[in-house]
Each structure stands twice: as structure tokens, then as C-alpha cells.
Amino acid sequence: MPAAENHQAMPALLKGEGIPDYAAITPDQIQEQIPGLLQSLNNQLNELESNLTQQLASGETMDWQQVMPPLHQLGERLRWSWGVVSHLNAVCNSQELREVHAAQQPDVVRFGNRVGQSQPIHRALRQLIDKPKVPLDSSQKRILKAELLSMDLRGVGLDGQSQQAFNAASERLAELSTQFSNHVLDATQGWSLLLTEATAVDGLPPGALEILASAAREAGDHHKDGGEASAERGPWRLGLDMPRYIPFITHATDRDIREKLYKANVSRASEGDGNNQPLIEQILTLRQQQAQRLGYTNWAELSLASKMASGIDAVEKLLEELRAAAFPAAKQELLELKSCAHRNGTPEAQKFEPWDVSFWAERLKLERFDLNQEALRPWFPLPQVLDGLFSLCERLFGIHIEVADGEAPVWHPDVRFFKVLDRDHSDLAAFFLDPYCRPSSKRGGAWMDECLVRSQKNTGETVLPVAYLICNQTPPVDKTPSLMSFNEVETLFHEFGHGLQHMLTTVSYPQAAGINNVEWDAVELPSQFMENWCLDRSTLMGMARHWQTGEPLPETEFQKLRKSQTFMEGFATLRQVHFALTDLRLHSQWSPELELTADALRREIATTTTVIPPIDDDQFLCAFSHIFAGGYAAGYYSYKWAEVLSADAFAAFEEAGLDRDEQVKQTGARFRDTVLSLGGSRSPAEIYEAFRGRPATTDALIRHSGLSTSVASHQGDD
Numbered sequence: 001m002p003a004a005e006n007h008q009a010m011p012a013l014l015k016g017e018g019i020p021d022y023a024a025i026t027p028d029q030i031q032e033q034i035p036g037l038l039q040s041l042n043n044q045l046n047e048l049e050s051n052l053t054q055q056l057a058s059g060e061t062m063d064w065q066q067v068m069p070p071l072h073q074l075g076e077r078l079r080w081s082w083g084v085v086s087h088l089n090a091v092c093n094s095q096e097l098r099e100v101h102a103a104q105q106p107d108v109v110r111f112g113n114r115v116g117q118s119q120p121i122h123r124a125l126r127q128l129i130d131k132p133k134v135p136l137d138s139s140q141k142r143i144l145k146a147e148l149l150s151m152d153l154r155g156v157g158l159d160g161q162s163q164q165a166f167n168a169a170s171e172r173l174a175e176l177s178t179q180f181s182n183h184v185l186d187a188t189q190g191w192s193l194l195l196t197e198a199t200a201v202d203g204l205p206p207g208a209l210e211i212l213a214s215a216a217r218e219a220g221d222h223h224k225d226g227g228e229a230s231a232e233r234g235p236w237r238l239g240l241d242m243p244r245y246i247p248f249i250t251h252a253t254d255r256d257i258r259e260k261l262y263k264a265n266v267s268r269a270s271e272g273d274g275n276n277q278p279l280i281e282q283i284l285t286l287r288q289q290q291a292q293r294l295g296y297t298n299w300a301e302l303s304l305a306s307k308m309a310s311g312i313d314a315v316e317k318l319l320e321e322l323r324a325a326a327f328p329a330a331k332q333e334l335l336e337l338k339s340c341a342h343r344n345g346t347p348e349a350q351k352f353e354p355w356d357v358s359f360w361a362e363r364l365k366l367e368r369f370d371l372n373q374e375a376l377r378p379w380f381p382l383p384q385v386l387d388g389l390f391s392l393c394e395r396l397f398g399i400h401i402e403v404a405d406g407e408a409p410v411w412h413p414d415v416r417f418f419k420v421l422d423r424d425h426s427d428l429a430a431f432f433l434d435p436y437c438r439p440s441s442k443r444g445g446a447w448m449d450e451c452l453v454r455s456q457k458n459t460g461e462t463v464l465p466v467a468y469l470i471c472n473q474t475p476p477v478d479k480t481p482s483l484m485s486f487n488e489v490e491t492l493f494h495e496f497g498h499g500l501q502h503m504l505t506t507v508s509y510p511q512a513a514g515i516n517n518v519e520w521d522a523v524e525l526p527s528q529f530m531e532n533w534c535l536d537r538s539t540l541m542g543m544a545r546h547w548q549t550g551e552p553l554p555e556t557e558f559q560k561l562r563k564s565q566t567f568m569e570g571f572a573t574l575r576q577v578h579f580a581l582t583d584l585r586l587h588s589q590w591s592p593e594l595e596l597t598a599d600a601l602r603r604e605i606a607t608t609t610t611v612i613p614p615i616d617d618d619q620f621l622c623a624f625s626h627i628f629a630g631g632y633a634a635g636y637y638s639y640k641w642a643e644v645l646s647a648d649a650f651a652a653f654e655e656a657g658l659d660r661d662e663q664v665k666q667t668g669a670r671f672r673d674t675v676l677s678l679g680g681s682r683s684p685a686e687i688y689e690a691f692r693g694r695p696a697t698t699d700a701l702i703r704h705s706g707l708s709t710s711v712a713s714h715q716g717d718d
Contacts, residue, residue, distance in 0.1 A: 013037075013084065016077045019451065019466060020084045022411035027096040030085055034104045037081055038111050044074055045111075049120040056123055063133040064140055067124050072455070072510055074115065082108050083450070087468060090443045091434055092411055093185060102178055109174045113167045116154030125151070139681035143511045146680070149306055153294060166293050169286045176283050180269075181443065181629035183276050184622075187268035189439055193238040193260065194221055200254050201236050205374040208247035210477045212236035215244065240265050241439040243474040246485070250358045251374060255348070262355035263617045270619035276628070280598050280621055283628055284590055300588035303634035308519045308641065308684055312588055315637045319584070322640060323577045323609060325707040329570025330611045340364040354612050361568055369567070371560040377483035379557075381547035382435060382473075385489055388543020389496060392533055395661070396668030397504065397676070398423045404430065412438070414475075420503055429454075429503030431467040435492070436475035436482060445625070446471045446491050448498035448527075455510035465514055467499040481547055486561065490531050497530030498523075504676040517680025520635050524642035525649065525684070526675060532650040532704075535562055536658055566706030571611075573705060578609035580637040583627045587634035644698050645688060649675070651700035652692055 010016070012024035013033045048070050055062060082104075089101045115121070129136070129144040136144070155166040194216065195201055201209060209231040216229035216237040229235050238244055238261060245265060252258055269276040287299040296302040300312050309315050334352070337360040341348040344363070348356045365371050390401040400421040408417045414436050420429040432451065434442075451466040473488040484492070501523075502514035510516065515523055533539045537558070544553035582602045590601050598621055606614055614620070626632040649671065656663035674691040688696060 013081055016080045017463075019408045020080075021409045022084070022088065022092075023409060025084060025088065027094070027100045030097075030104065031100045034081070034085070035107065037077070038107050041074060041078055041111060042114070044077075045115060045118070048074065049118055052120040052124045056120065056127065061131050061133040062124060062128050064128065064136065067121075067128055068140075068143075068509075068511070069458075071121065076453075076455075076510070078108070078111065087449060087451075088411060091438075091441070091470060093441045093443065098182060102175070105174055105178060106171045109171045110167065113154060113170055116151050117156045117158070117163065117167075118151075119156070122148070122151050122156045139507070139509060139512055142681065142683070143509060143517060146306070146517050147511070153302065153305070155294065158293060162293055166290060169290055173283060173286050173290075176279050176286075177629045180276050180279050180283070181625055183269040183274040183279075184625055184629070185443055186274050187623070188240045188444060190274075191240050191264045191268075192219070193257070193264075194219075195236045195238060195257070196224065196234055198234065200257055201234070201252065203251045203253040204247060205251060205377075206231060207377050207474070207477075207480075207483055208244075208251065208374070209236065210480070211243055211247075211474060212238060214477050215239060239439060240268065241437050241444065242472055243437045246358075246487075247374060249355065250362050252359070255355070255359075258355040258359065259353070263615070266354075266615070266618040266620055266623075268619075268623040270622040276622040277597075277599070277619070280628060281592070284586060284598060285592055287587065287633065288591055298588045300584055300634040303587065306519065307635065307638075308521045309637075312584065315580075315584055315641075318641065319577050319581050319637060322573055323581070325702070326570045326573035326577060327608070327611070329707055330574045331570075333568055333570050334611045337361060337364060340367060352612070354615060354618075357571070357612070361571075365564055365567055369560045369564045371557070371564050373486050373561075376544075376553070376557060376561075377474075377485060378546050378548065379544040379553045380484040380486070380489055382476075382482040382484060384543050384545055384547070385484055385492065386433075388539060389493060391542060392536075392539050393496075393500070395538075395665065397500070397672040398665070398669065399428065399504070400425065408432070414438075427464055429465045429467070431469055431499055431503065433469045433471075435471045435473055437472040438475075442470075442472065444472055446495050448495050448502065450502060450514070453502075453510050453516065454505050454507065454513040456508055465503050465505065467502045469495050469499050471495060483547065486534070490534050493530040493534055494527040497527035500530070501526040501676050501679065504672055505679045506677040507679045507681045509681070512680035514679050519684055520631070521638035521641040522645065522684035522688075524639055525645045525688075528639075528643050528646035529649050529671075529675075532646070535565060538658070566704075569705045569707060573707065574609060574611070576640055578606060579624075579626075580640060581605050581609055582621075583624075583632065583636040584634060586627075644701050645684075645696045647701035647704050648692065648696040648699070649688075650704075 011029060011033055012021040013029050014037055015021075052067070055066070085101060085104070089097055125144055125148055129141060129148070155163055158166050192215070195212070201212065204212070213229045213231045213234065213236055216235045219237050221229050221235050221237060223229060223233055223235060227233070238248060238257070245261065248261055249258055291297070291299045291302040294302060296305070304311055304315070337357065338348075338352050340363055341352065341356070341360050348360065362372075365373075393399050393401060402419050402421065404417045404419045406417075407419075408430070410417065410432065412434065414434060416433040416435075418431055418433065419427065420431070422428045447470050449468040449470070451468050452463055454465045455463045457463060471488070471492055473484055473491070474482055476482045498515065501518075505514040507513040540561070541552060541558060544558075545551065582605050585601060585605060586598055590596070590598055594601070599619065602621055603614060621628075626636055627634075632638070653664060653667050656667045658664065670691055674687050678687050685695065
């Protein structure tokens with residue numbers, strides 16, 4: 001569409017600015033309108049390339065305004081429209097939406113490749129960085145270097161058949177990624193187990209029973225006397241979504257059903273029409289071929305070219321240091337779990353299985369700390385947790401968050417809308433919160449995504465950032481609000497940390513605003529940093545009040561939570577190392593010529609990264625969406641890499657004194673003015689040093705995790 005067209009007259013999907021009208025965007029409209037949008041964008045790209053070619057031929061030097069704003073506007077129109085489609089596909093999934101998404105995706109990828117491989121744009125960017133008409137600032141130089149690297153990684157240096165093969169593989173990889181994600185969603189939705197006897201749900205807390213009964217009611221199940229399913233009488237329908245899976249695997253005394261549930265979970269998407277096993281090896285093979293076309297040895301090498309870590313060896317070094325610290329701790333923890341089972345005279349004491357770990361960890365925690373986290377849910381109703389989170393953000397960063405429900409369109413009645421105001425109550429940003437699990441239509445997990453990115457319009461008006469914050473926590477039941485587990489509280493704080501970096505940016509260049517242009521292995525810093533505050537006394541005790549009585553969380557329970565902070569940390573760290581090392585080696589060592597399946601390589605890695613080997617049914621890779629359907633391929637290590645930064649950042653507040661309000665505010669302001677404000681305008685190491693006054697060290701992470709070892713700092717490898 002010509003830029004001068006009236007946006008008001010445009011279909012909802014093509015508006016290209018502001019908050020989308022989600023209800024007005026249907027699968028039929030996507031099918032009808034995306035092709036026209038892509039044609040318009042191709043015409044716009046032709047015009048931009050023609051203008052740049054003429055300027056280059058004339059010998060005229062270029063300035064930033066001639067190249068970067070038109071290029072951004074081109075990408076933003078597609079990001080806005082296709083972003084809405086992708087968002088709805090994740091939170092309102094349906095067969096119709098899947099089909100139109102899959103049908104349009106190849107053309108979207110094709111256009112992205114065309115922009116990424118445009119020789120006129122590449123030459124203009126190269127000239128702009130080498131011989132600018134007007135001197136560039138440091139942020140502009142960093143953006144241009146990132147753009148040029150991105151174009152290199154998208155095949156701008158290829159030609160002829162090599163480029164055709166590269167483009168065909170890009171389209172195929174996008175298609176396989178979507179198929180992978182759909183198979184996982186289908187497998188998660190497709191398994192359930194109806195429980196009719198009270199003995200099958202023995203041990204479950206009341207909240208979990210109500211969720212299982214609610215699922216039974218939704219499925220049309222009735223009690224054997226014909227009455228409606230209830231928490232007290234059943235029946236109860238078990239499923240693989242986390243609000244049903246986690247309480248059952250943790251609390252149910254029926255070991256046989258725990259085994260069925262565990263095996264169903266670890267074998268998701270590994271058989272039948274939705275089998276992801278062949279997709280995994282296709283994805284890995286295509287990625288390796290793509291990397292080699294671009295001159296890299298493997299995909300991991302390509303992936304790390306744009307990250308903080310200097311290379312595969314640096315990542316392997318960090319993971320081995322963490323593995324060496326966690327492995328003996330995990331072995332000791334396993335002995336303690338077996339001992340606990342032995343004291344209770346159960347069969348698990350003879351042969352301990354993976355479906356016993358969560359159950360006996362909960363028993364041991366209860367025995368050691370007298371802590372039952374499930375029993376703490378009534379103290380964490382979502383409205384109060386939000387109040388506590390927002391109060392913390394006001395304390396640390398001087399912002400005010402207010403409810404703005406009804407002021408923006410939403411895609412589901414559960415979705416909330418909030419505005420973020422600055423100290424002077426001027427508008428800063430806004431965000432949507434979609435908190436609850438919807439197994440039939442919503443992808444699992446939790447994430448933050450961009451609705452609108454901070455930028456400047458041609459008129460000079462600032463576009464304020466808007467974020468999507470998506471969780472899959474326990475939904476409310478009848479008149480009972482969403483009562484959160486402590487893990488769900490941590491997840492909400494984590495995603496809000498991502499949202500803060502997106503929303504509090506002060507960078508005026510959209511290419512580096514918020515999370516844009518932030519190296520992938522640094523992007524988890526704000527999210528993991530926010531998790532630390534869940535056990536800060538002022539924060540926790542300020543929000544933990546019983547939803548019925550208003551009574552604060554007892555001091556004894558708070559102390560139990562604090563003392564249990566490092567409980568089973570060996571297992572937890574080793575689990576992350578196992579995932580990260582599997583990801584890294586699949587993308588650096590695996591190849592079809594290896595004559596070893598991806599699963600077999602993962603099992604080799606498991607010999608030194610697990611203390612309970614994966615069972616035969618375990619096909620975890622088939623549901624490892626982070627690396628096969630997300631952005632974490634050869635980048636899962638980023639969680640641990642960034643955890644070093646986040647722990648060290650929180651230590652700055654500990655050193656200032658968590659109970660010294662003025663010092664906390666000053667440190668928070670510094671964190672906001674650096675990590676949260678500067679986005680991708682400077683390197684993460686430079687921004688971090690501006691906040692901390694020095695590079696990060698692993699001391700705080702080791703101290704917080706309780707692992708007794710000395711791990712050398714890796715942050716010098718950036």
C-alpha cells in the first residue's frame with residue numbers, strides 16, 4: 001500500500017501502527033490480505049533499491065536518514081502485521097489459523113530473504129559505515145555492524161545456485177519449525193487420563209483437585225451417579241499442561257499413575273503423524289548446510305558469531321565448570337532422596353525412577369524445612385502478586401503501573417491491559433498480561449514479545465513501547481482467584497523483567513530499542529535479575545497475604561522459603577547444563593554422517609550430565625521447542641551465561657543493603673539508566689560495567705546457588 005494511504009480505511013491486519021484490533025483479524029482475512037501486503041512491500045523494496053542504486057552510482061555519500069528510516073519502515077510494516085498473526089497463532093491457536101499461517105509463511109520468509117540479500121542495501125550500509133556524510137554516533141555504528149552481520153548470515157554474499165539453495169532451506173526450516181511446534185501443542189492437548197477413584201488422587205492438595213475436576217467438567221465427564229464432576233467426589237481429568245502436571249507429579253501418592261504421566265510427558269510428539277523425530281534430524285541437517293554455505297563449520301559457530309560468548313570453547317568451558325560443581329551435589333541429593341524413600345519403607349528405595357524425583361523431593365523438603373509450597377498458594381493470589389510486583393518496580397525504578405482494562409482491544413477475556421507511567425506520571429509504555437493456561441488453544445510456556453517498539457514517527461511523535469506478557473499459570477476456579485505456586489510467581493517476575501527492558505528503553509533508534517540488538521546470551525539478564533526479588537523480605541512479605549483472611553504469610557513460612565532456596569540446586573543446575581550441552585553439541589558435533597541419532601548423542605551426553613539416566617521412553621528432544629521451534633538453537637546456554645550477570649547485578653543491591661531504601665532506590669535508578677534503558681545501543685559488557693563499575697564475576701551465582709566450588713569468571717570472553 002502506498003505510504004500516503006489513510007490508515008483508518010485499512011483492514012485491521014494492514015493498519016501497521018498502534019495496537020491491533022485482534023477480534024477483527026480472522027483466518028480468512030489473513031489469507032486474503034497477507035499476499036497483497038507482501039506485493040506492496042516488494043514494490044516498496046524495489047523503489048528503495050532503485051533510489052539507493054542511483055545514489056551509489058552518482059558517487060554521492062549517504063547519511064543515516066537516507067538509508068535507515070526507510071529500511072526500518074519496510075521491516076516494521078511486515079513485523080507489525082505478521083507479528084499479529086504469529087501472536088494469535090500462539091495464544092488463540094485453531095486449525096484454521098494454523099493452515100493460513102502455514103500457507104503464508106513461505107512468502108513471508110521469501111520476502112525476508114530478499115531484504116537480507118539485497119545488494120543495493122548491503123552496499124549502502126557498507127558505504128554508510130565506511131564513509132558517512134555526517135559522522136555517526138557509537139549507537140549508529142553498532143546498529144550498522146549488526147545489520148551487516150545479519151545480512152551476511154542471511155546469505156547476502158551468496159549468488160546463483162548457492163543462494164537459491166540457501167533460500168529454499170530457509171523456507172523449509174521455517175515450515176519445519178512451525179510443524180514441530182504444532183506437534184508439541186497437539187501432543188500436549190491430546191493426552192489425558194480420567195481418574196474416577198479417590199485413591200488415584202490421594203495426596204493432591206485441594207487446589208489441584210479443583211483444577212482436575214474443572215478439566216473433567218470441561219470435557220463433559222460426570223460422576224458415576226450422574227452428577228457433575230467436583231473436587232471432592234471426582235471424576236478428575238489429568239493432563240500434560242503444567243497446572244495439572246506439576247501438582248500431580250509432585251504430590252500424588254499413586255506411583256503407577258505418576259509413571260504413566262511422566263512417560264506421557266517425556267514421549268510427547270514422538271510417534272504417529274505428529275512424530276517430531278524425523279523433523280529434528282531434518283532441521284539439524286539443514287542448519288548445518290546453511291552454516292557451511294555461509295563459511296561456518298557448523299550452526300553453533302554461526303550462532304555464536306552474533307553473541308557475547310567468543311566461541312564454542314568458551315561456552316563448553318562455562319558448562320563444564322558448572323557441570324563439575326553440580327554433578328557431585330546432584331549425586332548427593334539423589335542419595336538423600338533415596339534415603340528419604342527408605343525411611344518411609346517404599347518400593348522406590350529399591351529402584352528409584354525419574355517419576356519419583358519430584359515426589360520425594362517434596363517429601364524431603366517437608367521433612368527438612370517443614371515446607372509445603374502447595375499449601376502456600378492461598379497467600380499468592382494473582383491480584384496481590386501483581387500489586388507486589390508493581391510496588392517493587394515503583395521502588396526500584398520510579399515507575400507507576402496502573403490498570404487500563406478496556407482501553408485496548410484484547411484477544412481473550414482473560415487478558416489484562418496496563419499502562420506504565422514515569423515519575424512525573426507521563427506515559428512511558430503499556431503491556432498486555434495473558435496469565436492463564438488454556439491447553440486447547442494456547443502454546444505452553446511463558447514469554448514476552450513485542451507488540452509495539454519504541455520509535456519516532458516522521459512527524460517527530462514518539463511511538464511508545466507495548467509488550468505482550470504471556471504465562472500459563474493456574475487459572476481461577478469459580479469464585480477462587482488464580483492462586484499461584486511460588487514457581488509461578490517467579491515465572492511472572494521473570495517475564496516482567498523482559499518486559500521492563502522492552503518498555504523502559506530510552507533508545508530512539510528502533511533497531512536498538514528495548515531487546516533489539518541485545519546479544520542473545522545477555523537478553524536473560526533483566527528477567528533472571530527480577531526473579532531474585534521474589535525472596536526479598538520487603539517484596540515477598542508485602543504481597544503474600546491470604547486471599548480470604550488477609551493475613552500475611554507467617555514469618556516461619558518465609559524463613560522456610562529462604563532456607564530452601566538452594567534445595568536440590570545440584571539437580572536444577574545439572575538439568576540446565578544437560579539441556580545446554582545437548583543443544584550445543586547437536587549444533588556443533590552432530591551430522592548425518594555421524595551414524596548416530598540425535599537422541600543417541602543426547603544419551604551419550606546424559607552419562608555425565610544426569611544422575612538418573614533417561615528412560616527408554618524419554619524422547620525429550622521431540623518437545624524441546626526452545627531449540628527446534630524457538631530462537632535458542634545453539635543458544636540455550638544463554639540462561640546460565642546471563643545468570644552470572646543477573647546474580648552479580650542483584651549482589652549490587654545486597655551490597656547497598658536491601659533494607660536501606662534510599663540506597664536501593666539509587667542502585668535501582670542506575671540499573672534502569674543502564675541495563676533497562678540502553679537496550680542494544682551499546683555492547684552488553686559495556687552497559688553492565690556502566691551499572692556495576694566492573695565486569696561480572698561468578699562469585700554471586702555460586703553463593704546464591706550454594707554450590708561449593710570456585711568457578712572462574714567467563715565474562716571476559718565477550
